[in-house]
Amino acid sequence: MKLVLLGPPGAGKGTQANVLCKEYNVAHFSTGDLLREAIKNNSSVGMEAKVYMDKGELVPDEIVAKMITEKLKNSDTDSGFMLDGFPRTKKQAEILDQALAELNILLDMVLYFETNEETILKRLTGRRVCRGCGYNFHVTNIPPKQEGVCDFCGKELFQRDDDKETTIKRRIDVYNNQTKELIDYYQEKELLKKVSGDLDVDLLFADLKNIFAEAGLK
Numbered sequence: 001m002k003l004v005l006l007g008p009p010g011a012g013k014g015t016q017a018n019v020l021c022k023e024y025n026v027a028h029f030s031t032g033d034l035l036r037e038a039i040k041n042n043s044s045v046g047m048e049a050k051v052y053m054d055k056g057e058l059v060p061d062e063i064v065a066k067m068i069t070e071k072l073k074n075s076d077t078d079s080g081f082m083l084d085g086f087p088r089t090k091k092q093a094e095i096l097d098q099a100l101a102e103l104n105i106l107l108d109m110v111l112y113f114e115t116n117e118e119t120i121l122k123r124l125t126g127r128r129v130c131r132g133c134g135y136n137f138h139v140t141n142i143p144p145k146q147e148g149v150c151d152f153c154g155k156e157l158f159q160r161d162d163d164k165e166t167t168i169k170r171r172i173d174v175y176n177n178q179t180k181e182l183i184d185y186y187q188e189k190e191l192l193k194k195v196s197g198d199l200d201v202d203l204l205f206a207d208l209k210n211i212f213a214e215a216g217l218k
């Protein structure tokens with residue numbers, strides 16, 4: 001399966017990508033994760049991106065587009081992938097179309113995670129991320145077995161700097177102003193499939209498995 005996961009921050013894209021990639025053994029390409037990795041490595045791209053990320057703004061299109069197109073070119077994408085958090089602007093969607101065309105790859109589906117602001121705020125303020133493997137937990141919705149420790153790799157869980165309430169509000173505005181138009185973009189291409197980002201992780205996971213089975217995606 002070759003998918004794009006679209007939706008506001010906190011709609012559950014990363015969480016579903018975590019479980020789906022394990023289940024279907026496909027690659028998970030998250031621009032947010034790649035940027036956080038670049039920051040951790042103190043690279044010049046990371047330092048430039050951090051200024052935007054800390055404010056809840058989008059990192060310039062050229063930076064993220066280069067990151068993701070390189071990933072697509074240099075990875076084995078035959079068994080499939082999920083693009084999580086990319087594209088986020090129409091310009092990025094066009095760059096992606098071009099990169100996919102050059103690689104002879106067709107997208108199967110764009111999953112649009114629909115949700116509301118109340119859910120987003122609750123999810124993001126409670127989100128805790130593993131420093132080691134990047135798995136997403138939540139203090140009440142997806143609590144780790146031991147507080148502050150990852151169930152899978154045993155590393156420490158932390159709260160992302162941009163998961164503080166004022167930055168979250170800015171990220172929602174940015175989504176509404178710059179990313180939401182991609183819903184129409186992919187609807188016109190007849191790739192869009194709406195799912196409920198309000199559902200609990202397990203219920204949405206079950207729904208998605210049915211959707212993939214019906215579409216013949218593996």
Ligand code: AMP
Nearest residue numbers: 031032052053057058059064085086088
């Ligand atoms: P995420 O982990 O997807 O919530 O992304 C965290 C932050 O990384 C966003 O608020 C942006 O600042 C930046 N970012 C991630 N993906 C993109 C993208 N496709 N375009 C621009 N900025 C991005």
